[in-house]
Amino acid sequence: MPIKHDNQSITKFPSHFTWGAAAAAYQIEGAWDSDGKGQSVWDAFTKKKGAVWEGHSGNVACDHYNRYAEDIELMELIGLQAYRLSVSWPRVMPEGVGKVNPRGIEFYDRLVDRLLESNIEPWVTLFHWDYPHELDLKGGWLNPDSPKWFADYTKVVVECLSDRVSNWITLNEPQCFIGLGHLVGEHAPGMKLSLQKVLQAGHNALLAHGLAVQAIRTNTKQPASIGWAPVGAVHYPHTDSKEDCAAAMAGMHAVYGDNVWNNRWWGDPVVHGFYPEEGLRAYGASAPKVKSGDFDIIKQPIDFYGCNIYSGVPTKAGSNGKPEVVTLPAGSPHTHFLWNRTPEALYWGTKFLAEHYKLPVVVTENGLSCNDWVTLDGQVPDAQRIDFLRRYLLCLEKAIDEGVDVRGYFHWSIMDNFEWAEGYKHRFGLIHVDYETQKRTLKDSAYWYRGVIRSNGASL
Numbered sequence: 259m260p261i262k263h264d265n266q267s268i269t270k271f272p273s274h275f276t277w278g279a280a281a282a283a284y285q286i287e288g289a290w291d292s293d294g295k296g297q298s299v300w301d302a303f304t305k306k307k308g309a310v311w312e313g314h315s316g317n318v319a320c321d322h323y324n325r326y327a328e329d330i331e332l333m334e335l336i337g338l339q340a341y342r343l344s345v346s347w348p349r350v351m352p353e354g355v356g357k358v359n360p361r362g363i364e365f366y367d368r369l370v371d372r373l374l375e376s377n378i379e380p381w382v383t384l385f386h387w388d389y390p391h392e393l394d395l396k397g398g399w400l401n402p403d404s405p406k407w408f409a410d411y412t413k414v415v416v417e418c419l420s421d422r423v424s425n426w427i428t429l430n431e432p433q434c435f436i437g438l439g440h441l442v443g444e445h446a447p448g449m450k451l452s453l454q455k456v457l458q459a460g461h462n463a464l465l466a467h468g469l470a471v472q473a474i475r476t477n478t479k480q481p482a483s484i485g486w487a488p489v490g491a492v493h494y495p496h497t498d499s500k501e502d503c504a505a506a507m508a509g510m511h512a513v514y515g516d517n518v519w520n521n522r523w524w525g526d527p528v529v530h531g532f533y534p535e536e537g538l539r540a541y542g543a544s545a546p547k548v549k550s551g552d553f554d555i556i557k558q559p560i561d562f563y564g565c566n567i568y569s570g571v572p573t574k575a576g577s578n579g580k581p582e583v584v585t586l587p588a589g590s591p592h593t594h595f596l597w598n599r600t601p602e603a604l605y606w607g608t609k610f611l612a613e614h615y616k617l618p619v620v621v622t623e624n625g626l627s628c629n630d631w632v633t634l635d636g637q638v639p640d641a642q643r644i645d646f647l648r649r650y651l652l653c654l655e656k657a658i659d660e661g662v663d664v665r666g667y668f669h670w671s672i673m674d675n676f677e678w679a680e681g682y683k684h685r686f687g688l689i690h691v692d693y694e695t696q697k698r699t700l701k702d703s704a705y706w707y708r709g710v711i712r713s714n715g716a717s718l
């Protein structure tokens with residue numbers, strides 16, 4: 259459904275809205291075995307033949323570990339107000355538990371200091387998929403001790419950084435590191451387990467989230483703002499009929515038993531303290547075993563509901579009144595990743611989450627991969643990224659205008675990086691990275707985004 263915008267020159271973004279960009283440790287840092295870092299499951303997975311496109315790895319990536327100061331200068335040039343970084347667990351604790359690697363934690367210490375010097379607020383994600391290999395050998399997320407391991411690591415990070423960091427994100431996209439990592443096997447650790455085991459691992463990840471929130475609250479040196487960053491199927495109505503709008507909302511509420519992309523399966527325990535009835539029915543015998551007291555751990559007060567939203571599913575009311583997915587016409591716009599360009603997802607996704615969870619929402623990721631390159635005149639004219647962002651942000655503005663409490667927006671990503679199983683095939687950045695020379699070039703979208711930030715969205 260096309261969303262119309264009447265008064266584009268007046269910003270609807272609140273005055274304290276946070277404009278940022280995001281990245282993740284394994285995707286940009288490189289330095290995979292420097293200064294005492296332990297291995298992560300991604301270090302191990304990328305060594306497996308055929309696991310990653312063209313055998314790429316994050317061994318060097320953007321060499322951000324050594325070039326972070328230069329990268330922050332570029333962030334400053336773009337005018338970023340906030341930068342969402344992730345901490346590499348095995349860099350800080352090489353074996354995942356026990357010994358802390360001082361040189362590892364010092365890197366994040368320097369990174370945070372350098373960001374603050376540039377007046378950029380650090381938002382720290384504690385886990386963005388680079389699980390310690392040593393702990394994976396002990397069963398990883400399937401081990402009942404895994405939530406405790408994560409809480410102990412969280413305590414170490416919070417003790418070190420919380421005098422300067424107040425914004426925390428526990429887990430990034432559990433649907434992916436559990437689903438793609440343990441069910442489909444396309445991501446590290448590359449397992450193809452039964453749905454029961456997968457959901458048990460997911461349950462442990464939810465417990466880890468809860469214990470981590472407790473660890474942050476107990477150890478923080480200043481009031482903390484805590485959220486998480488799940489992903490999920492965002493349905494949007496095919497037409498603006500009442501029936502299709504209701505069908506889209508119903509699609510987002512639904513819990514299907516044949517995949518792990520459901521929103522409420524993951525979100526309801528975290529916010530409401532139980533798995534949705536519909537999910538328990540749908541997963542049946544595959545549902546995880548829950549111990550008494552588990553939900554008291556999982557359900558911790560959080561301050562915002564983060565969401566990674568890239569693409570939505572057009573949905574109409576089927577003849578039986580149930581949500582029915584609509585196939586987009588041939589030739590509809592899509593990104594280099596073949597994800598459909600569906601800006602309405604940002605309107606409907608944030609609206610659903612804010613209404614269902616009654617929490618402020620932060621868009622912790624949104625963006626697209628393009629086939630960008632540096633032209634002969636040294637520019638990166640990524641007009642499609644600008645148009646994509648403009649469309650998506652106008653839909654976000656519409657949600658805000660209608661009263662949805664959205665507090666921030668983080669573009670994925672600040673720079674091109676290692677796109678997991680896809681290697682370096684996809685470029686998501688505002689900054690182009692030449693992986694041969696490590697030269698950075700600001701794309702046109704970076705200059706455009708600077709204008710959006712400066713005008714608090716009025717330039718959209």
Ligand code: NCW
Nearest residue numbers: 282431434489490491492519623670677
């Ligand atoms: S692959 C993936 N990504 C990309 C990655 O670079 C980043 O680290 C992730 O947080 C970009 O953002 C995330 N996510 C998988 C999204 C799958 C969406 C499935 C929707 C289900 C209907």
